[in-house]
Amino acid sequence: MWAKAEWINPTGSYKDRIAAKTMDAAVRCGARGWIGTSSGNAGAAMAAYGARAGLRGFLCVAADAPSEKLQSVAPYGAAMLAMSTLGPPEMDRIEQLALEYRLQLAITAYRYNPEGMAGAEAIGEELADQGAFTHAYVPAGGGGLLVAVARGLARRAPGRVKLVCAQPAGCAPIVGYLSGALDAPVSAACTTTVSGLQLPSPPDGLLAAGAVRESGGWGCAVTDQEAWDAQRLLATREGVFVEPAAALAVAAISRDVAEGRLATSDCPVAVLTGSGLKDLRRVAPAQRPSPGGLDDLGALLAAAFTMPT
Ligand SMILES: Cc1ncc(COP(=O)(O)O)c(C=O)c1O
Numbered sequence: 001m002w003a004k005a006e007w008i009n010p011t012g013s014y015k016d017r018i019a020a021k022t023m024d025a026a027v028r029c030g031a032r033g034w035i036g037t038s039s040g041n042a043g044a045a046m047a048a049y050g051a052r053a054g055l056r057g058f059l060c061v062a063a064d065a066p067s068e069k070l071q072s073v074a075p076y077g078a079a080m081l082a083m084s085t086l087g088p089p090e091m092d093r094i095e096q097l098a099l100e101y102r103l104q105l106a107i108t109a110y111r112y113n114p115e116g117m118a119g120a121e122a123i124g125e126e127l128a129d130q131g132a133f134t135h136a137y138v139p140a141g142g143g144g145l146l147v148a149v150a151r152g153l154a155r156r157a158p159g160r161v162k163l164v165c166a167q168p169a170g171c172a173p174i175v176g177y178l179s180g181a182l183d184a185p186v187s188a189a190c191t192t193t194v195s196g197l198q199l200p201s202p203p204d205g206l207l208a209a210g211a212v213r214e215s216g217g218w219g220c221a222v223t224d225q226e227a228w229d230a231q232r233l234l235a236t237r238e239g240v241f242v243e244p245a246a247a248l249a250v251a252a253i254s255r256d257v258a259e260g261r262l263a264t265s266d267c268p269v270a271v272l273t274g275s276g277l278k279d280l281r282r283v284a285p286a287q288r289p290s291p292g293g294l295d296d297l298g299a300l301l302a303a304a305f306t307m308p309t
Contacts, residue, residue, distance in 0.1 A: 004127060037091055062082075137270040143165075165220070227245075234247055243278045250272075
């Protein structure tokens, strides 16, 4: 399998691609600033690119976002408000406020910001040029990223790559809709702790489901534990530390291999969307190194290796 390295963008996630296009549009249309919503990644990207564009930013963040995500937004100087719910009703109201105050709407969904989302379509275009992939595994929350990847792929390699929508089992409205378990891509509950994918009512859910069906792909839901296991595997085997939302795409590949949906002749690629440094909840402080001195170091090495005689 292959991975698309989106965690190495300047602010640590693929959202930079959307922020660049959004701020470009803001400058071109003479917006007085920007206003958006975020679980953290989009906020950091919009705030950074907004600062470079010289625009004032106003950001509604998910109150339960990992603190590393919120801390990484702070340096750029956008005004932030932590909100306990950030679904379509809040987004619709923010859209009205953007119009009223002549601000660029900086939400990372086609429903609200198609111009900005076009920036992420480059991921699909690049994938079409970068390998003979048979399947693209995309982690989905609002669904916009998947739609963007599908549109980019369709432009450069129509019909070649099947799209697999990877969602946490604790919030999998698009996967549920694709399998026929739900009448609409809307979940009654959201129990996952995977930041970025906690959207029971995804704004681009229908578009995403349509893109998956058109490509001949499917949906795959995995548990949070599977995402954390994949996160650890990527870090310890590959030296790649991504956030749980990104690792979830790799967990979906593992599951599809185990359940026979992927064959050894297939060549899947996972979009690794964000850096592990964005969410350290499962790493620190639980995994702080135990205190020690040089004697302990000697003992550690002696236990790990047999000295040549
Ligand atoms: C790291 C990460 N991966 C995937 C996604 C999912 O993108 P979308 O909401 O467009 O489906 C997000 C969204 O915030 C994210 O932050």
